[in-house]
Amino acid sequence: MDKPTALSIFESLSSATRLDVYRLLVKTGPEGLVAGEIGAALEVPPTNLSFHLKALAHAGLVSVAQEGRFQRYRANMPLMVDLIAYLTAECCAGHPEQCAGVTEAGACVDAACGSARAMQ
Amino acid sequence: MDKPTALSIFESLSSATRLDVYRLLVKTGPEGLVAGEIGAALEVPPTNLSFHLKALAHAGLVSVAQEGRFQRYRANMPLMVDLIAYLTAECCAGHPEQCAGVTEAGACVDAACGSARAMQ
């Protein structure tokens, strides 16, 4: 993860429409949704949805797979994981002695990933 | 964490300047930095920096403490942790059986929080 990548992820999710799309795809899981289903669920016009899906795909937050004349989109969860690693890595790595006040970050282990880990 | 809060976090970090500021503060740790130090480190003019710091503070990503005529800023790490929990919670919580393809998310445990947890 480098800075431009992190920036493009944040830019992608800084729009209400795109955040809705991403969350819908996260919620849907590995089966994903085709563009039309997303548009119907969120009531976004096709042209506009295509614009936002393109941005999400370009940032790598979603993947696209063609199915006949449909385009199926899926959330790319590992990228979000990488993003967090990128943001938190410098803190404790460089100056561990300064991190006393931010150790609550350990909570992410269970809050964010607990259920996923339990399945492995 | 609700949607408007998540959105405001992403909006805050979708600017290169603000991402730089936030990362600098994360790196600096609990002691934080006063506005002038941030501006000097990143070469951002005071007026512009103030604009971006206000946005970060409004989103809750940084806290401010007045010290005489200085304003000391610190990164709010726990909020980032909450954000991840918000984004990943729906996936595995609602339909655990669909999460087979995204279990790599468990990696965040060690990648992002390993060093912080080791200190507790």
Added chain:
DNA sequence: TCAATATTTCAAGAATTGTTGTATCATCCG
């Protein structure tokens, strides 16, 4: 008190991003 310093507020213009309609491309099905 007075000048200097640290930071913020405000207003204006510049730059970027979001939205919409029309046109286009590719695929499916009769």
Added chain:
DNA sequence: CGGATGATACAACAATTCTTGAAATATTGA
């Protein structure tokens, strides 16, 4: 083949955000 459908590309306009300079506020130290 040819019409219908799903989705995207392009262009124009609207809306938002960013940047900058001048002015204001508050604090410090001589």
